[in-house]
Amino acid sequence: MSDFIANPEDIPVVVLAGGRSSRMGANKAFALLAGESLLARISSKIEQLQRKPIVLNADVDWPDAMGMQLIPDRIPGKLGPLAGVLAALQDAQLRYPEASHVATIPVDSPFFPPDLIVRLADVIHGSDEIAIAASLGQDHPVFGLWPISAAADLEQWIASDEKRRVRDFLARHKVRRVEFPAIETAIGPLDPFFNINTPADLAEAEAWLAALENMS
């Protein structure tokens, strides 16, 4: 158990959906996987794990936030996922002044591990530490716990760094990585952070989902 975060189920969660979905060709939050939208899937999965209402980071003109609080990026220009993380941190500063961290989960990754937030919280030992997920040797920083104390640094970094590479921002902070195992399925090992970027990925996700359902 974490020596710093007593109740991981109380960590506020922000679903990241502020991207362009350019490879999908249409807003991927509303793409259907076995008849249910990615947004509906991810939000009901998170609701079963966490106690606070989920916040949705997406555009101001979002068609349907499904009852979630909508927080758009405050910096215009689609500056990448960290713009969404910044919106999440700034929102939490106001909404949850007692919280030390915010969790982010992207809308396009329906197979994320249910113990994601608990395991990320386990490795946090101070109010300034970041925890990110990894699998098969690859980092997945969109699945992270972000210290609210880093909001000012992130805001200034986004405004001044030309390339805005996530790994360059991480290099400024104390980062802990948590490796998650592949999920065994009837058709082989599934990366729990498999993310749906294209129509072909969506078709592949249908096959993974069917394989997972065959196991249960």
Ligand SMILES: Nc1nc2c(ncn2[C@@H]2O[C@H](COP(=O)(O)OP(=O)(O)OP(=O)(O)O)[C@@H](O)[C@H]2O)c(=O)[nH]1
């Ligand atoms: N708030 C915000 N989130 C972003 C931005 N760009 C990407 N994201 C989010 O970051 C996550 C990973 O991004 P991608 O998988 O590349 O999604 P995307 O950018 O919508 O898709 P592509 O346009 O095909 O790259 C997704 O949850 C996106 O919604 C951005 O500029 N602002």
Ligand SMILES: [Mg+2]
């Ligand atoms: Mg993108």
